Amino acid sequence: MCEREIFRMKRKRSCLVSVLLLCGFCLLGNGNIIQAAESKLPAVSDLKDLLNLVIDVPTNVSISAIGSWKRYPLFPLSTPEQIDAAVDREIARFKKRDVIHTPEQEAKSREQIRGIMTRYATNVGMGKYAEYYYGNRLRMDRLLYRGTNVSLEKFEGTNAGVGDINAVNTSLIVLNTKALSDVPIIRVSHLGKSAIKTVVNTVDEPPILHNILQPDPSVSMFLCALLGKLSSSQPGMAVDSVKFDDVKAVQLINGASTYGTKVSMESSVTNGVTNRLYVFTSETINKSGGVIKDTNHIRVEIETVSTANCAFFTRVLADMRIRISSTFTPSLFIDEKWEHGSNCIPVKYSESNRRSDADGYDYNFDHISIGKIETSEVASLFFDEYPKDYFYEDASSVNSGGKREVVNLPKGLGPIKDVDGAYAPEGIKGRLARMWGNSSGKKIIVLGFLALNFAGMIYLIIRKKVKG
């Protein structure tokens, strides 16, 4: 090839690359793409769009949940010193999250947190679980995470659509809608709201101010999807009348007290955030429903309970690998509405197991206990979905009169000792399982092949260079 030809060829290539780069920049500058890339919330105009949104939600949701379980501290609450420490910790978190601004707010928060902590530690209603409260919470979150993850894999594996998601993540929602002024209301009560927050990965959860979600695309999508799902399952519910196009941010206030709710909402109002979609849970509605009146926000209130929760609890409890036999059955702390759900797990409402705060509000499902048997139907329900060997032979250690020594966690995570409020190391196998989910072995092999492929290429290059 002569010099001239080489020059011509090079010039051709340079031109081509320039054109390509130009095309790339044009594409980048294209309004549609930028708009699509920057939109925090998808523009949702009708129900169909809402439902379509669901498709991509669970991936984010589940993966978010992975990050959440670690955040829950495990500490006992049986002595005044421990309570003090817990209060300090919570206050520190409030500050870190910029929820507390003034000394007055701090004093008030401190007082409230101390009250709740003390109640956890001493309240007869909390009984023997008092000092394990945070332990339970941690465990539940791990189980939730795992449950969600398992579900997700199922979801992915089946190339599923809305229906599958309904059976997985959004299964914990629903029911009981009623209108309040011109705002659609979906009420989700105590028994599932923490699942929502776990699934959508909220910030730390102190006892009072449960969750304040910062605007996050995946959360927004999740909630939109949720609302879409709800509206489709609830005849007469007018969720599709909400103009989601106008929503600039989503804030979930999940089981927040009056004070916490006020602080968070005032904060967002002061910050000039408008068109925010607030999602409240029932406690919030009851305690501070009128706070955002006259502000330019959309309010959605959610209440979970009954039917939807059944599927969810089935999954959670199954993941706990509790032996469901003639001597054990889960007894959930539920409110009266539970019994009205015809498709529920037929567990009877048990007054003795009920957890209430001073105002008579039930706490959420963090407090799941293994109580006495009330029906054998539960067992069949469980075994229908999970093979029998999925469960441990003996779950008595899970609830042995207030002193748990060994907690059986799902396969892969290995038994984790719960001694003096600390989890023992779970081992490399458990860690891997937690990191990569159920298919950790396969994933490691695939990564190995990728590494091998890379190493092979490097080897060939070096060999060629050496050989010349």
Next chain:
Amino acid sequence: MRFVILHKKLIHYFLFSGALLLFATGSAKLISVIGSAGILGAYDPFLLIQFRYLFGILGAVELGVALYCLFSKQFWLRALLQAWLATSFVIYRLGLIWIGYHRPCHCLGNLTDALHISPQTADTAMKIVLGYLLLGSYGTLFWLWKQNRQNNLKKAA
């Protein structure tokens, strides 16, 4: 001799087209990174890093390979790089199938949304591209190896 020249031309065209394809997919990934689609926040099932970063890294690598293939004269290295990338993609895709992930691959990032292309269509297109790169690059390497061997034999003789 004429046969060899013809082959060289074919290889040249293949490597050039492969580079263009890599340039396009790499650019798509990099453009996707600046967006805020939900998928970008999700984690890759194997590498456990967010798709945002994965797209960024992968887009840069693809662009790098594409630019090298456009300007370099070394046939074997251009073919080797394309074969490496194609093999990695194949391993990744097979891995996804193995672990039961059957959703469309996000090879083009969320650019497909912006261009109003369905993920399935984009996925199919990317499979075709992958097949093209894989067969072409390995074919090229094989031919180069064969040529090299013949040359060596001639020299030895």
